[in-house]
Amino acid sequence: MPEQELTDKVVASFDTAKDERFRELMQALVRHAHAFVRETGLTDEEWGAAIEFLTAAGHITTDTRQEFVLLSDVLGISMLTVAVNEPGLGESTQSTVLGPFFVQDSPRIELGGDIAGGATGEPSWVTGRVTDTHGNPVAGARVEVWEADDDGMYDVQYDDGALAGRAHLFTDGEGGCRFWGLTPTPYPIPDDGPVGRLLHHAGRSPMRAPHLHFKVTAPGFRPLVTHIFVAGDPWLDSDSVFGVKESLIRPFDRHRAGTPTPDGRPLEGPWTSTTFDIVLGKE
Structure with missing residues (x-):
């Protein structure tokens, strides 16, 4: 069977799908996948290696490690999906990837609380406001925050089952948000x-x-x-998942040991502070 005839036949096999969006996605997938095979002259051995790769990704995936999310991230598909769905949001804060380490039902903290929960690292005071695109405060917004510790590890990568370096809180009547976290550090996926x-x-x-x-x-x-993201970091231009956007880079101001903290928290060592105002777009 000629190549194009085969492609047309496979595409047509989805004509009977009742869900229109499913039919659109599958037919486009077939057309692009067949075009990839033709363009590259893909061999049986290469296709077999690809299947082995995907099988290995499935085997290593667990409830706390999603290898397919990592694959999507490093191929730039996660960020492209974000970009395709983001146009037209005006002045709202730009999106980036969710990543593989988000956890539902993180601990709740009050405003000014600490998300560390035992995670190690340099303390960082984070403040900001959540507003709409007209500058009006968004009171009661749920703000989830999570990060790696200073060893570059997220809590779910440890075996003890403890939640650390993550929490959620709610903005006050003026849209205010403030909490203690850890100064972000670079780490390998x-x-x-x-x-x-x-x-x-x-x-x-x-x-x-x-x-x-x-x-x-x-x-x-x-x-x-x-x-x-931390301003001035050398990895900003080579982030492995292409997640950096200029508008999301913030200075983390450094404070020497003994410098009074905004909330009077006693700290023995140095700490940092930053501000991040968040603008939400209407549905």
């Missing part, structure tokens, strides 16, 4: 599996630019998933 081997063969680094994750939700507004 998990690279001991098939995605790590892919990066190694490509000569690419697994390092992520230091960041703090946010997920912000409020009734009547589009959910926001974003990061803030």
